[in-house]
Amino acid sequence: METQTLQLTPLLSWRALRHPQYQRTRRWYAVTGAITVGFLLYSLFTQAWSFTLVIVVAIVAYVLVHRRGEHEVDVIVTEQGIVIESAFTPWIDCDRFWVIRTPMFSELHIRRAGSYQHELTILTGAIDILTLRTVLRQFLTEDVERHESILDKISRICKL
Numbered sequence: 001m002e003t004q005t006l007q008l009t010p011l012l013s014w015r016a017l018r019h020p021q022y023q024r025t026r027r028w029y030a031v032t033g034a035i036t037v038g039f040l041l042y043s044l045f046t047q048a049w050s051f052t053l054v055i056v057v058a059i060v061a062y063v064l065v066h067r068r069g070e071h072e073v074d075v076i077v078t079e080q081g082i083v084i085e086s087a088f089t090p091w092i093d094c095d096r097f098w099v100i101r102t103p104m105f106s107e108l109h110i111r112r113a114g115s116y117q118h119e120l121t122i123l124t125g126a127i128d129i130l131t132l133r134t135v136l137r138q139f140l141t142e143d144v145e146r147h148e149s150i151l152d153k154i155s156r157i158c159k160l
Helices: 026-045 049-067 127-137 150-157
Strands: 008-015 072-078 082-085 087-090 094-101 108-111 119-123
Touching: 008 119, 008 127, 026 049, 049 150, 072 127, 082 119
Parallel strands: none
Antiparallel strands: 008 072, 072 082, 082 087, 094 108, 108 119
């Protein structure tokens, strides 16, 4: 749902990247390229065409996603909900939140209510995490038991 942020009174606001941006060295590209070519050659040699298709689709998706680059987005927390860029999500549509801290960044996750909805994820930037948690607890339950998922760990370690 689109909204004008002028109608909402901000409790907190910050600018941050939507997703972490990793520094990849030439070595990273060489190793990743070698592994990808190895998988591709294996799939061709064994005539595993569906595996070949998955590899090609993954390469195309990676290139398309990373070609556009990351940009900073505005995040505004209000009494009515949260605005990320110009997309407003009311608190009533959200279930809970948690903050994941890694050595390189902190990330806010807000789970939307309903099983078909995905979660909102945004880097916290320079905002104080304790202040963020205190404000969000007024509207949502904090899931303190939640940890970084295994897929997120793999993505972070592999710099994907």
